[in-house]
Amino acid sequence: MVKRKNASNPDSETNWNYETKVAEIEAIIARIESGELELEAVFDQFANAVEYLRQCETFLQQRQQQVDLLIETLIDE
Template identity: 80%
Template structure:
C-alpha cells in the first residue's frame, strides 16, 4: 500500500479554508452540468484528494488538542 503525502500547515501555501473553498467551487462546477464528462472526473478526483488533505489536517489538529488537554489534566 502506497502512503500518500499528508497535508500539514507547515507545507508552504497550504491553507485549510482555501482548500474548502476550492472543493466547494469544484462541486459547484460539477453540479452546473456545464463540464464535459472527462472534466467532471478530473474535478471529482481533485476534490477527493483535497478532502483527504483536509481530513489529515483536522486529524493532526485533533491529536494536538488531545495532547494539550492531557497535559492540562496532568497538572
C-alpha cells in the same frame, strides 16, 4: 488538471490553508453541478475534490491530536 500534493501531511505545503481547500472543494462541486463540464473534466475535478478532502481530513486529525495532547497536559498538571 491541478497537481495533487501528498495528503499525508498538508503542512508540508507552505501555502496550504484549510479554508482555501474547503472553498476549492465547494467551487469544484459548483462546477460539477452546473453541468457545463465535459465528462472527462468532471472526473478530473472529482478526483481533485477527493484529494482535497483527504488533505482536510489529515489536517483536522493532526489538530485533534494536538488538542488531545494539550488537554492531557492540562489534566496532568
